[in-house]
Amino acid sequence: MSAGLEAKQGEQRFQEETGAYEAGLAGDDYSEQWARVRGRLRADVGEAAFKSWLKPLTLVSLREGVVRMSVPSRFMRDWVSSNYADRLRGLWMEEFPQVRHVEIVVQPPARPQNPEKAPRAAEAPAAEAQGGGEAPEAAAGTRRSMPSSGTDDEAERCRDISAPLDPRFTFENFVVGKPNELAYAAAQRVAEADGVPFNPLFLYGGVGLGKTHLMHAIAWHIRTRTPSKRVIYLSAEKFMYQFVRALRTKDTMAFKEQFRSVDVLMIDDVQFIGGREATQEEFFHTFNTLVDNNRQLIISADKSPSDLEGVEERMRSRLGWGLVADIHPTTYELRLGILQSKAEQLSAPIPSKVLEFLAHKISSNVRELEGALNRIVAHATLVGRPVTLETTQELLADLLRASDRRVTIEEIQKRVAEHYNVRVSDMSSARRARAVARPRQVAMYLSKQMTARSLPEIGRKFGGRDHTTVMHAVRKVEELKATDNGFAEDVDMLRRMLEG
Numbered sequence: 001m002s003a004g005l006e007a008k009q010g011e012q013r014f015q016e017e018t019g020a021y022e023a024g025l026a027g028d029d030y031s032e033q034w035a036r037v038r039g040r041l042r043a044d045v046g047e048a049a050f051k052s053w054l055k056p057l058t059l060v061s062l063r064e065g066v067v068r069m070s071v072p073s074r075f076m077r078d079w080v081s082s083n084y085a086d087r088l089r090g091l092w093m094e095e096f097p098q099v100r101h102v103e104i105v106v107q108p109p110a111r112p113q114n115p116e117k118a119p120r121a122a123e124a125p126a127a128e129a130q131g132g133g134e135a136p137e138a139a140a141g142t143r144r145s146m147p148s149s150g151t152d153d154e155a156e157r158c159r160d161i162s163a164p165l166d167p168r169f170t171f172e173n174f175v176v177g178k179p180n181e182l183a184y185a186a187a188q189r190v191a192e193a194d195g196v197p198f199n200p201l202f203l204y205g206g207v208g209l210g211k212t213h214l215m216h217a218i219a220w221h222i223r224t225r226t227p228s229k230r231v232i233y234l235s236a237e238k239f240m241y242q243f244v245r246a247l248r249t250k251d252t253m254a255f256k257e258q259f260r261s262v263d264v265l266m267i268d269d270v271q272f273i274g275g276r277e278a279t280q281e282e283f284f285h286t287f288n289t290l291v292d293n294n295r296q297l298i299i300s301a302d303k304s305p306s307d308l309e310g311v312e313e314r315m316r317s318r319l320g321w322g323l324v325a326d327i328h329p330t331t332y333e334l335r336l337g338i339l340q341s342k343a344e345q346l347s348a349p350i351p352s353k354v355l356e357f358l359a360h361k362i363s364s365n366v367r368e369l370e371g372a373l374n375r376i377v378a379h380a381t382l383v384g385r386p387v388t389l390e391t392t393q394e395l396l397a398d399l400l401r402a403s404d405r406r407v408t409i410e411e412i413q414k415r416v417a418e419h420y421n422v423r424v425s426d427m428s429s430a431r432r433a434r435a436v437a438r439p440r441q442v443a444m445y446l447s448k449q450m451t452a453r454s455l456p457e458i459g460r461k462f463g464g465r466d467h468t469t470v471m472h473a474v475r476k477v478e479e480l481k482a483t484d485n486g487f488a489e490d491v492d493m494l495r496r497m498l499e500g
């Protein structure tokens with residue numbers, strides 16, 4: 001059947017459905033048309049934006065000139081509605097001229113994406129259908145509801161204690177991709193919940209991957225939605241500083257009070273309290289009091305709770321009680337998505353070749369990626385010439401050289417451990433379980449390939465192992481690479497990430 005004929009028949013069905021007739025799910029009926037709309041949309045907006053925002057769109061129904069589509073979260077609904085609704089309407093009108101309006105509604109995915117780790121986190125906050133109002137908060141399971149906060153004065157006081165929030169660090173400005181989707185969903189869940197969905201929410205990941213951004217986004221969201229909530233956001237260093245100051249001025253009671261009466265306490269970069277016993281002790285008490293009173297805690301660190309160095313065991317274990325969500329190193333697609341979004345925010349017309357080049361070359365972290373983009377945009381604005389690949393290469397020569405630098409064995413161990421979700425300490429431990437032995441072999445292999453270290457030197461860095469063990473690891477990884485494509489891709493990807 002020709003596409004034109006199909007469209008005609010579809011149109012007929014559509015016409016029949018207009019009027020009082022209520023169509024049911026139309027996804028099946030109009031799947032051909034929907035596929036065409038999707039295809040054109042994809043070509044229009046580019047692969048990265050499509051993946052970030054439009055891929056999750058599902059066709060719900062077509063009736064009375066209204067095309068209803070769903071997305072898995074409110075945030076996406078807002079974004080898609082404000083950025084793509086017109087385009088969507090235009091495309092649907094090409095299929096059915098009667099379409100007058102496109103409506104985006106929220107429908108959480110049927111299955112959580114990571115049921116083991118986050119029973120509910122991967123789901124969108126609350127189901128919400130047009131006209132149906134808010135779905136009950138039942139999705140979060142049993143939770144005591146937290147009394148919504150104190151007075152506006154108290155909330156104001158918390159704002160004063162809190163470190164300033166960066167206005168750019170909102171959910172709207174956060175680009176979601178595979179490496180950060182769990183952390184993002186969890187952050188949104190916490191921000192939108194009336195109760196305490198998991199306590200604490202522990203976000204961790206390498207430098208410059210968006211932990212602070214997500215924490216600020218939560219704080220912004222809560223402050224906007226419920227201004228009377230007492231929210232404090234502080235870096236662990238600031239927390240420590242305030243504590244030490246309170247000790248000096250003998251005003252520890254006031255210190256305790258101000259933290260223990262908050263609704264939401266966020267402590268960023270908690271690895272900095274490692275080794276500071278008195279601060280840890282205080283933090284531990286604050287933590288327990290807040291958890292006992294069902295107040296939300298959100299913690300970030302560069303390592304998982306169990307890998308935090310210099311932190312007492314009881315504290316590490318408590319930090320892991322709630323939901324631990326990691327942010328993985330960026331993928332090429334995510335980097336490209338972030339660059340596109342930032343370039344859009346800067347209203348800077350950057351050729352896609354340049355963005356692709358940057359996404360390919362600068363893989364260390366998002367901060368560096370942003371820095372590079374800002375540099376070329378600033379230059380282009382100053383000299384009044386459009387950005388080209390050549391000028392980009394010239395301008396960023398130092399950065400690109402730096403990312404070509406040789407990596408260290410420690411970096412390899414850290415990156416590999418992160419990738420396979422094992423502890424860095426397991427790189428040198430005696431554990432022989434496959435789950436840690438294989439990543440260790442990969443790290444040894446990469447150390448051999450990417451550094452000038454000898455086999456015995458590498459062995460020493462992996463818990464004093466013999467050079468024959470390293471040799472065996474190198475052979476084993478080569479063997480596996482030759483027989484297992486997935487494994488080979490993994491190792492090559494790790495290598496590319498380490499090369500920057």
Ligand SMILES: Nc1ncnc2c1ncn2[C@@H]1O[C@H](COP(=O)(O)OP(=O)(O)OP(=O)(O)O)[C@@H](O)[C@H]1O
Binds near residue numbers: 174180205207302338
């Ligand atoms: N997914 C993302 N979308 C948009 N911007 C991002 C994303 N991830 C990171 N960024 C940006 O990258 C920069 C660094 O992020 P951020 O400061 O949140 O990193 P971090 O993980 O807290 O790093 P650190 O370990 O140094 O504290 C910020 O400007 C942030 O806006």
